Structures are given as structure tokens and as C-alpha cells.
Amino acid sequence: MNSSTRWLSISGRFLVVLALQILVMDRILLFGFANPLVYCYFILLYPLSGNRVWLIVSSFILGLSVDMFNDTGGAHAAASVFLGWIRPTLLNFSFGVSYQYNTVKIANAPIGQQIIFVLSAVILHHLVLFSLEAGSWTYWLLVLKSTLITSLLSTVLILTAFQFFNRKNT
Secondary structure: OOHHHHHHHHHHHHHHHHHHHHHOHHHOOEOOOEOOOOOHHHHHOOOOOOOHHHHHHHHHHHHHHHHHHHOOOOHHHHHHHHHHHHHHHHHHHHHOHHHHOOOOOHHHOOHHHHHHHHHHHHHHHHHHHHHHHHOOHHHHHHHHHHHHHHHHHHHHHHHHHHHHHOOOOO
16 A cells, blocks of 8 residues: 555544544443543554554544544543553554564454453543543542443444454455
8 A cells, every 4th residue: 555545544544433433422322421432443543554653643633623522621632642652562462473573453363362452452541531531539430430331332342343344355
């Protein structure tokens, strides 16, 4: 894939994920507070060989865009930048040598490795997000409850998207 096609693909994925989050997912509310946050999908599937600075910048723009529509004062932007920054560590943890030699395709990896990667990334993202939204450690129980339930919901949706949009061609 040449650079212009790759750039269009990444930009298209960015816009689709942002629109899906804002127009569909932000309207879903389970148990009175659980809102699936599937925009992490973009950060998780950013190309492994892509520029890390662009990943962090685009993560910031994505999070800031979600913040503007949800009036959350930068919490999504901060959590997204954190996820973009820690992503290489999570990839190394989940995929090991395959990631180090750049031979892994996340969406085609074994489901166990996908679950470890997505669940750890989503839990960390949501923990940062809900901690910033709470603004105080006196709400630690609410932060944990929101993190766990929303993380499970988001993880299921992201893994479903992996399976649906990135099937192996057999």
C-alpha cells in the first residue's frame, strides 16, 4: 500500500470511528451509566509501522473531538493520548516477539492475544478517563464500577469489529 492510499485508509477509519462514537454509541446507555467507547478501535488498529508521533497527535484529535461533543473537558483527549503512548508496551506484552519483529497483524492474531491486548488497553484507557471525570479519589468505587462495566462492553464491541471487518481471507 503506497503512502497516499495508507493515509486515506487511516483518515477514513478515523472519521468512521469518530462518527460511530458520536452518532451511535454516545446515545447508548446501559445500566444507567455504561456508555460503550469504541473510538479506541482507531488507536488500537493504528498501523504498527506508522509514525508514533502521528498516532499520539491523531489520538489527541480523536479524544478532543469526542470531548467537544460530550462536553467532558479534555478527559477523552488525555485518556486517548495515554493509550496512544502506552500502546507499544501493550503490544509487546500481548504479542511478544511477533510485535518486536513487526510480523503480527492484530486483527488476524489468535483470539487469546487479541483479548489480552484489547482488554488491557481498554481498561487502562477507561480507568484514566473515569478517574479524570470523577476528579477526586473519594469516588473510587464509582470509577471502578464504571471502568469495569464500560470496559467489558467496549471490549466486546471492539473484538466483534476485529472479527467482522478484518476476517482472514481463506
